[in-house]
Amino acid sequence: MSRYFDLFCRGVEWVAAILLGSVTVLVVVSTLGRYLFASPVPDSFDISRLALGACLAWGFAVIGLKGGHIQVDLVAEALGPRMRRAVDALAWAALLFFAILLVWKTWGRVLSARASGETTFDLRLPLWPFLALIWAGLAASCVTIGAKLLRILTGAEIVASADNQELDEAKRGLR
Numbered sequence: 001m002s003r004y005f006d007l008f009c010r011g012v013e014w015v016a017a018i019l020l021g022s023v024t025v026l027v028v029v030s031t032l033g034r035y036l037f038a039s040p041v042p043d044s045f046d047i048s049r050l051a052l053g054a055c056l057a058w059g060f061a062v063i064g065l066k067g068g069h070i071q072v073d074l075v076a077e078a079l080g081p082r083m084r085r086a087v088d089a090l091a092w093a094a095l096l097f098f099a100i101l102l103v104w105k106t107w108g109r110v111l112s113a114r115a116s117g118e119t120t121f122d123l124r125l126p127l128w129p130f131l132a133l134i135w136a137g138l139a140a141s142c143v144t145i146g147a148k149l150l151r152i153l154t155g156a157e158i159v160a161s162a163d164n165q166e167l168d169e170a171k172r173g174l175r
Contacts, residue, residue, distance in 0.1 A: 026044055
């Protein structure tokens with residue numbers, strides 16, 4: 001089971017990286033086209049903003065994997081290990097709850113865009129596949145956040161403070 005989850009996690013990271021790279025390339029090519037040839041890439045604004053939304057959604061899933069989001073652990077640092085795990089579990093459960101709500105509302109938006117036939121401005125590309133890609137990233141985040149919460153509840157993982165994570169990364173030469 002762990003092997004399949006590791007493959008899933010690696011896939012999530014690759015999707016996020018590819019989306020970020022594609023947004024970067026699209027913006028650079030469109031900007032160069034606009035200023036050098038007076039002809040930007042058609043629909044570059046719409047496609048780049050939708051792809052950036054997908055990139056953020058898949059990046060959110062990566063946060064569920066690594067737990068690298070902003071932490072305010074002033075209270076948690078003062079608690080013992082058992083209470084700290086309870087606080088961490090509560091925080092991750094709240095994150096999972098709101099992620100599920102976001103997935104639900106985004107799915108409604110996907111269905112709405114598909115039913116209405118919304119398209120981009122220039123090329124008339126349908127919007128719903130882009131929105132579905134965003135939804136898939138958010139759904140993946142629910143899986144990764146749920147797995148992280150389960151690992152915290154079972155004691156298989158201890159959420160380290162942000163300072164400890166930075167020190168550990170510095171020791172390993174990652175920062």
